[in-house]
Each structure stands twice: as structure tokens, then as C-alpha cells.
Amino acid sequence: MRQVIASSIVVLVLAVGAAASSSVQTPPAPDKQAVIEHQFAVAPNAAPPAPKNPHYVPPHDPPQPQVQLRQVSSKELQAPVSPAIFTPTSQWIDVVGGTQIAVYGGSHGRAGAIYVWITNLETGLDDPDKGLFVSRTPPGPLTLTGVSGTTVSFEGPSGEGTFDLVTHAFR
Amino acid sequence: MLWGLVLTACLVRATTPAPAAAAYPYVTTSYYESTTSTSTLFSQGCSAGSAGAVGSIILDFGRPAYRAGAYGTMLFGSGGFASNVSILQGMKAFADGYWNCSPVRTQVIIARGTSNYCPEGSGCSLPTPSYTAAGSYWGRRTDDLASYISTSGYSSQETSAAAIDAEPAWDPDYTSTHDFIAGYNSATSWFMFDYGSLESGYWSNAAAYYVAYTGANFPFPEIYYSSMAASWESLELWAVAYRGAAMLVIGVTSEWPAGALTPHEGYDAMLGQLQSHASTYQSSIDYLTRIR
Numbered sequence: 253m254r255q256v257i258a259s260s261i262v263v264l265v266l267a268v269g270a271a272a273s274s275s276v277q278t279p280p281a282p283d284k285q286a287v288i289e290h291q292f293a294v295a296p297n298a299a300p301p302a303p304k305n306p307h308y309v310p311p312h313d314p315p316q317p318q319v320q321l322r323q324v325s326s327k328e329l330q331a332p333v334s335p336a337i338f339t340p341t342s343q344w345i346d347v348v349g350g351t352q353i354a355v356y357g358g359s360h361g362r363a364g365a366i367y368v369w370i371t372n373l374e375t376g377l378d379d380p381d382k383g384l385f386v387s388r389t390p391p392g393p394l395t396l397t398g399v400s401g402t403t404v405s406f407e408g409p410s411g412e413g414t415f416d417l418v419t420h421a422f423r
Numbered sequence: 424m425l426w427g428l429v430l431t432a433c434l435v436r437a438t439t440p441a442p443a444a445a446a447y448p449y450v451t452t453s454y455y456e457s458t459t460s461t462s463t464l465f466s467q468g469c470s471a472g473s474a475g476a477v478g479s480i481i482l483d484f485g486r487p488a489y490r491a492g493a494y495g496t497m498l499f500g501s502g503g504f505a506s507n508v509s510i511l512q513g514m515k516a517f518a519d520g521y522w523n524c525s526p527v528r529t530q531v532i533i534a535r536g537t538s539n540y541c542p543e544g545s546g547c548s549l550p551t552p553s554y555t556a557a558g559s560y561w562g563r564r565t566d567d568l569a570s571y572i573s574t575s576g577y578s579s580q581e582t583s584a585a586a587i588d589a590e591p592a593w594d595p596d597y598t599s600t601h602d603f604i605a606g607y608n609s610a611t612s613w614f615m616f617d618y619g620s621l622e623s624g625y626w627s628n629a630a631a632y633y634v635a636y637t638g639a640n641f642p643f644p645e646i647y648y649s650s651m652a653a654s655w656e657s658l659e660l661w662a663v664a665y666r667g668a669a670m671l672v673i674g675v676t677s678e679w680p681a682g683a684l685t686p687h688e689g690y691d692a693m694l695g696q697l698q699s700h701a702s703t704y705q706s707s708i709d710y711l712t713r714i715r
């Protein structure tokens with residue numbers, strides 16, 4: 253009986269020890285630790301904290317669009333979304349009253365999809381109406397052919413189709 | 424002083440047995456930038472400050488580019504080319520906005536983001552003649568923001584860093600990504616977050632490790648699906664076997680709702696993977712951001 257209890261205690265101690273060792277985080281290597289320390293060290297000659305002025309408004313510096321607007325393009329397809337989520341084939345961009353509307357045709361996995369990005373260029377903040385919209389057409393990427401009003405035209409594996417920027421409906 | 428507390432917490436956590444995951448880090452908002460307008464970037468910084476944002480904020484100015492003797496990037500959307508100098512001016516404005524609008528005890532790392540986008544056949548214009556030089560200049564401008572923060576009296580709440588959305592599929596032969604990072608690390612030692620992906624079939628583990636963890640680089644991976652966390656854990660285990668230790672995953676990037684996982688789900692997926700092996704164990708991950 254004593255042997256059983258003693259064995260149980262040994263097993264318990266070993267189990268606790270193993271559990272403890274498995275929850276220990278290894279410290280970063282010295283070179284990485286030095287990088288961390290550098291990142292958070294305040295320079296000895298740093299200025300004292302500046303006064304805060306929450307009412308300060310900087311001089312207006314209006315954003316200047318530099319690409320050709322209202323044209324479908326299949327070049328320079330740097331979409332503002334990870335390629336793990338969306339692979340673009342084409343894009344169309346416009347700026348109306350300080351709001352940028354960028355529409356991308358492409359695919360989400362194997363499914364055809366449209367990615368819409370609407371941004372207030374003055375505040376730099378996105379419109380909540382942006383997002384990824386996945387078509388239910390047969391698998392294959394969508395390629396934009398034009399945008400008129402709120403209607404996006406595209407070509408996909410099953411032929412031509414449209415996407416409504418307001419209702420987000422595919423036809 | 425406050426940064427000292429952060430560092431102390433980091434050191435203590437790294438050397439003591441850790442509890443199970445506690446509270447999530449604050450979810451900051453990071454941005455794909457269409458402009459370097461100082462008033463726009465000020466507004467974004469003020470928005471972060473007003474919200475009391477704490478952690479790391481990545482301002483992604485797009486892939487490296489070069490025009491008329493100036494290194495810079497191609498912005499997203501309608502932005503076109505932006506020189507490194509104009510990006511620096513925008514980032515200074517972001518720092519101003521955060522400082523003026525934030526409460527007194529919040530702290531952020533402001534990361535100057537780029538990518539390795541420019542896959543073959545993609546028709547990239549204004550290509551960079553030297554990625555090593557591009558990386559070096561990226562580092563110097565990151566230094567310049569650090570100096571601005573220091574001389575402006577923002578050091579108690581802000582620090583400067585860089586970031587790269589490094590996607591293996593965008594640079595299959597890895598050369599330009601390697602050169603950019605080598606150039607960066609030759610110029611400075613501020614954090615360089617790798618907030619990219621690890622899709623298989625492109626880079627060797629040694630290459631992926633270099634991008635994520637050489638010099639001042641730290642992994643800040645995109646976790647949009649559970650499988651992405653598993654890929655990073657696979658690289659962690661390779662690092663243990665071939666580099667002698669796991670990498671410190673410093674942050675998690677989310678792109679919800681376009682990605683399947685919310686920021687907290689992405690955090691849980693990554694931390695769960697790290698905690699699935701004793702050799703890669705982390706008690707927590709410091710930063711969490713949602714890029715949009």
C-alpha cells in the first residue's frame with residue numbers, strides 16, 4: 253500500500269513538474285532582448301512631455317489623387333486586402349467629394365468576388381459599407397468591365413454580370 | 424518611465440512561469456493608406472488618441488517604388504507615388520494627432536508599413552532599382568520619426584517602428600524581400616514587424632525565418648484563418664530545431680470581417696498554437712491590430 257502511495261506521489265510530482273515546465277516561456281535571445289530594450293528606452297536627451305492641445309487643427313493639406321480615375325485597369329493591382337482573402341484581377345477607382353470609391357474584381361478562394369473600399373480621404377477613415385462580396389456564380393474570378401452610377405459590370409466564368417454598390421446584389 | 428514599465432513587464436513575463444492567457448490586448452486600428460496628406464494622417468492619429476488606443480498601429484503605405492531619384496511607395500487606391508519624405512511628414516502628423524488627442528497614459532508604437540508586393544507580370548510601375556537601398560532609406564526615415572517623437576516631447580507615449588506585409592506569393596524568389604530587410608536592418612534597430620503570411624510552396628523555412636526574425640524583425644502575423652496560425656507554429660518548430668529557440672510572436676494582425684476570424688479569435692488561434700508545444704510556449708501576445 254505504501255509503495256502504491258509513494259509511486260502515486262512520484263507520478264504526481266513528475267506530472268506537476270512536466271506541466272510547470274511546459275508553461276514556461278523561454279526568454280528572447282540576448283540580441284532580440286537588446287532590440288526590445290532599445291525600442292522602449294527613452295533617449296537621455298528626449299524633450300520633456302509637450303503640452304497637449306486637443307483643439308489643435310493642422311493646416312489643411314487636401315489629398316491629391318494621382319491615378320487615372322473612372323477607368324478599369326488590370327495593372328498595379330495593390331488591393332487594400334490580404335491576398336489570403338481576395339485575389340484581384342482588375343480595379344476601378346473614383347473620388348467624389350473627398351470620398352474615394354475603389355472597386356476590385358477578383359476571387360475569394362475559388363469563388364468570384366468583388367471587394368469595395370470606400371474611404372473618406374479627409375479623415376482617412378473607412379465607410380462601413382466597404383467589404384468583400386462573394387458571387388454565387390460558378391467558380392472563377394470576376395473581371396471588371398466598367399462602372400456606371402452604382403452598377404458594377406463584370407465578366408465571370410458564366411458570362412457577364414452586374415453588382416450593385418448600394419444593395420450589394422449580384423445579377 | 425512608462426515605457427520602462429512596459430519593458431519590465433515584458434522581461435518579467437519572459438522569465439517566469441506564465442498563467443493561462445489573461446485579457447486580450449487592445450485592438451488597434453491599422454490603415455491601408457491612400458494619401459500622405461498631413462491633415463488626413465493627423466485625423467487618423469487623433470482618432471486613435473481619442474479612442475485611447477494602446478499597442479501597435481501599422482500605417483501601410485504600399486509597396487516600394489522609386490521616382491525621379493526618390494525612394495518611396497505606391498499608395499493604395501488613388502494615391503499614386505509617395506516619396507519617403509512625404510510619408511515621413513504624414514507620420515509626423517499622425518504622431519501629432521495621437522499626442523494631442525490621447526489621454527496621458529496610453530502608449531503606441533507607430534509603424535511605417537510597406538509590403539513586398541510586385542509579383543512578376545503584375546505590371547508594377549516605378550520599380551525600385553535597389554531593394555537594399557529602399558530598405559535602408561525605410562530604416563533611416565523610421566529613425567527620423569523616432570527623433571521627431573523624442574524632440575517633440577512625445578516619448579512617454581509614442582515610439583517609432585517599421586512593418587512589412589511580406590507575402591511569399593508576391594516575391595516567390597525572395598530576393599527583393601531579403602534585400603529590403605537586410606537594408607533596413609543595416610540602417611536602424613527599431614522594430615520591424617512582419618505582418619505577412621506564410622503560404623506554402625514559395626519560401627524555405629530559412630527564408631521565412633529571416634523575414635520574420637532577423638535583426639529587429641518580429642512576427643506580427645496575419646491570422647485570418649486558423650490554418651494561418653498553424654503555418655506560423657510550423658515555422659516556430661523549425662526555428663526551435665534549426666535556430667535553437669522559438670521566435671517571439673509579438674502581435675497578431677486581423678482583417679475581420681473580410682477574414683473569417685475576429686481579432687480575438689485570431690489571437691486565440693495563434694496563442695493556442697504557440698501553447699501547443701512547450702518549446703514554443705508564450706503566455707500571451709503583446710499586440711493585436713485590425714487593419715482596414
